[in-house]
Amino acid sequence: xxxxxxxxxAEDVVTRxxxxxxxxxxxxxxxxxxxxxxxxxxxxxxLNLKDNGFKVIVGQRRPSKTWDKAVADGWVPGETxxxxxxxxxxxTIICYLLSDAxxxxxxxxxxxxxxxxxxxxxxxxxxxxxxxxxxxxxxTDVDVILVAPKGSGTSLRRMxxxxxxxxxxxxIFQNATGNAREKAIALGIGVGSGYLFETDFYRExxxxxxxxxxTLMGAxxxxxxxxxxxxxxxxxxxSEAFNETVEELTQSLMPLVAENGMDWMYANxxxxxxxxxxxxxxxxxxxxxxxxxxLYNSVKAGEEAARSISSNSQTDxxxxxxxxxxxxxxxxxWQAGATVRKLRPENN
Ligand SMILES: NC(=O)c1ccc[n+]([C@@H]2O[C@H](COP(=O)([O-])OP(=O)(O)OC[C@H]3O[C@@H](n4cnc5c(N)ncnc54)[C@H](OP(=O)(O)O)[C@@H]3O)[C@@H](O)[C@H]2O)c1
Numbered sequence: 001x002x003x004x005x006x007x008x009x010a011e012d013v014v015t016r017x018x019x020x021x022x023x024x025x026x027x028x029x030x031x032x033x034x035x036x037x038x039x040x041x042x043x044x045x046x047l048n049l050k051d052n053g054f055k056v057i058v059g060q061r062r063p064s065k066t067w068d069k070a071v072a073d074g075w076v077p078g079e080t081x082x083x084x085x086x087x088x089x090x091x092t093i094i095c096y097l098l099s100d101a102x103x104x105x106x107x108x109x110x111x112x113x114x115x116x117x118x119x120x121x122x123x124x125x126x127x128x129x130x131x132x133x134x135x136x137x138x139x140t141d142v143d144v145i146l147v148a149p150k151g152s153g154t155s156l157r158r159m160x161x162x163x164x165x166x167x168x169x170x171x172i173f174q175n176a177t178g179n180a181r182e183k184a185i186a187l188g189i190g191v192g193s194g195y196l197f198e199t200d201f202y203r204e205x206x207x208x209x210x211x212x213x214x215t216l217m218g219a220x221x222x223x224x225x226x227x228x229x230x231x232x233x234x235x236x237x238x239s240e241a242f243n244e245t246v247e248e249l250t251q252s253l254m255p256l257v258a259e260n261g262m263d264w265m266y267a268n269x270x271x272x273x274x275x276x277x278x279x280x281x282x283x284x285x286x287x288x289x290x291x292x293x294x295l296y297n298s299v300k301a302g303e304e305a306a307r308s309i310s311s312n313s314q315t316d317x318x319x320x321x322x323x324x325x326x327x328x329x330x331x332x333x334w335q336a337g338a339t340v341r342k343l344r345p346e347n348n
Contacts, residue, residue, distance in 0.1 A: 014185050014196040016165075024186040025053050031119075033187075034059055034091025036084055036110070037098035038070045041123050044153030047073065048160045048192035057079065059087025088113035093187070095121045101129045101312035103132045116141040117176070119183055123148045123166030125209065128173055130305040140339050144174035145184040147191060148204055154193060165194030193221060209299045214292060221328070223284075228333045238336035245333070247340050 001012040014018075035046040036059040040120070050056045058081045075081035088094060088110060096110065103110075104127070114120060120138050122128065125146060127136035138144045139291060149168045150154045156166045170184040188196040192279055199207075212218070221230050222243050231241035256265040266274050298304050311317065328334055 011132075011197060013198075014170075014188070015301060016189060016192075019185050019189050021052060021189055024189040027182060028054060028093070028190065029116075029188040031055065031092045032057060032090055033093045033095060033190075034087040035095045036060075036087060036091075036094070037102070038066050039097070039099060039153075041106055041149070041153035041156070041249055042097045042148070043069070043073060044156035044160075045097065045123070045191045046075075047157055049187075050191050051160070052190050052192065054190050057082060057090060059091075061083040081191035085109060085113070093119040093121055093183070094303055095123075096127070097123060099312065100126045101309060102316070103136065104309065104313065107134070107136050111139065114139050114142050119143040120147060120211075120295035121187060122146045122201075123182075125171065125173075125203075125205035126305065129201050129205045130302060130309070133302070133306060138174060140174070141176050142174065143176050143183060144172075145180050145187070146171040146201060146204060147184060147188040147193070148208065149159075149193060149195075151192065160192040165192055167195050167197070169199040170196050171198065171200045171204055175334050195269070198301065206296075206299050208293075209297055209304050213295055213299075213304065219288065219291075225333065227333075232332070238332060239340065242333060242336040242340050244336070246337060249296075251344075 001014055001017055003010050004010055005011075013266075030233075031054075033049055033054055033056045035042050035049075035056060038058055038060045042058065042060075046056050046058050053114075053245050057091050058070050058075050058083065060070050061084055070081050071077065082090070084106070094110065094114065098106060107127075109256070110120075116139075120142050123146065125145050125148075127134045128138070128144065131137050149166045151166045159166050168188050170188045172180045172184060174179065185196060196309070228241050228245045231244065232238070236244075256268055266277055311320075314320070
C-alpha cells in the first residue's frame with residue numbers, strides 16, 4: 001500500500017508498483033478464475049485476465065448471442081467456455097458478473113457450488129448489501145470480495161489494449177481463509193486496474209448508485225436537455241444548440257479536464273468564457289445540491305435498489321429499456337448529434 005494525499009486527505013492505495021502483475025500471477029497460480037456472465041464487464045475482465053496470463057474460464061448460458069460473442073472473442077467451448085454450472089464447478093474464484101437482477105435468479109445455483117475455501121467475487125456491492133431484497137447471503141466458509149472498475153467493461157478492455165488502466169475500488173466482505181484481501185488486490189491488478197482504492201460493499205454501492213444517477217449519467221443528460229431547450233426556445237438552430245451544449249464539451253473541453261483538471265480547461269478558454277464560468281458555477285452547484293441530497297437519501301433508504309430490482313427483473317425489461325433509449329435517441333437534441341457526428345472530418 002502507498003499512502004498518498006488526495007486533496008489533503010491521506011489515503012492508502014495500491015498501484016502496480018506495490019503489487020506488480022508478476023506477484024499477482026504468482027499468488028493466483030493455482031486458481032481457476034471462472035467469469036460468470038459475458039455481458040459488459042465479463043468480456044473486459046475475462047480477456048484482460050487471460051492476456052495477463054491467468055487461468056480463466058467463462059461461464060455463459062446458451063443458446064444466446066452472448067455465447068456466440070464469447071466464441072468470437074476466442075473462448076473455446078469445452079476448454080475455456082462452459083455452461084454456467086460447469087464453470088461454477090471448475091472455478092476456485094467465482095467472478096459473479098451477471099447483471100445485478102440476474103444474480104438474484106441464479107443465486108441458488110451459484111450457492112450450491114460455493115464449497116468451503118472458494119472465493120466469491122463481485123464487481124458491485126449491490127447483491128450483498130441489499131440482501132433482504134436479493135436473497136444473496138454467501139456461506140460463511142468462502143471469501144467474499146469485490147473489485148469494481150470505475151467505468152464500463154468496454155473501457156476497461158480498450159484502455160488495457162492502449163496500455164492504460166481504469167481505476168477500481170476493492171473491498172472485503174468476508175475473510176474466511178485469511179487471504180481475502182490479498183486475493184482482491186491480486187485480482188484487481190489482474191483485471192487491468194490503474195490504481196486500487198479500498199472501500200466496503202455498502203460504500204461502493206451507495207457511491208456508485210449516486211454517481212450513475214448523478215453527474216456520470218442522469219444529471220448530465222438533464223443539464224444537456226435543459227440548456228438545449230432554452231437555446232432552441234430562443235431561436236438557435238439545432239446545430240448551434242448541440243455544438244454549444246454537447247459537442248464542444250465532449251470533443252474539446254472534457255479531454256482538457258481529463259488531462260489536467262478544471263482550472264486547466266478554464267485557463268485554455270477565452271477570458272470571456274472564464275469570467276462567465278467562474279461567475280456561474282456556484283449558482284449551478286447551489287441549484288443542484290438539493291437534488292443530489294434527495295438522490296443520496298433515496299439511495300440510502302434502499303429505494304433506488306428496490307426500483308432497480310423490480311424493473312430489471314421483469315421479463316420484458318429489455319423491450320421497455322429499448323423504448324426509453326429510443327426516446328433519447330430520437331429526441332431532437334440527439335438526432336442533431338447524430339448529424340454532427342457524421343460531419344466530423346474523421347468520419348468522412
Ligand atoms: N456495465 C459495466 O460496465 C459495469 C461497471 C462496473 C460494475 N459492473 C457490475 O458488474 C456486474 C455485471 O454487470 P454487466 O453490466 O456486465 O452485466 P450485463 O451486461 O447486464 O450482464 C449480462 C450477462 O448476464 C447474463 N444473464 C442475464 N440474465 C440471465 C439469467 N436470467 N440467467 C443467466 N444469465 C443471465 C447475460 O446472458 P444473456 O446475454 O444470454 O442474457 C450476460 O452474460 C454487475 O454487478 C454490475 O453492477 C458493471
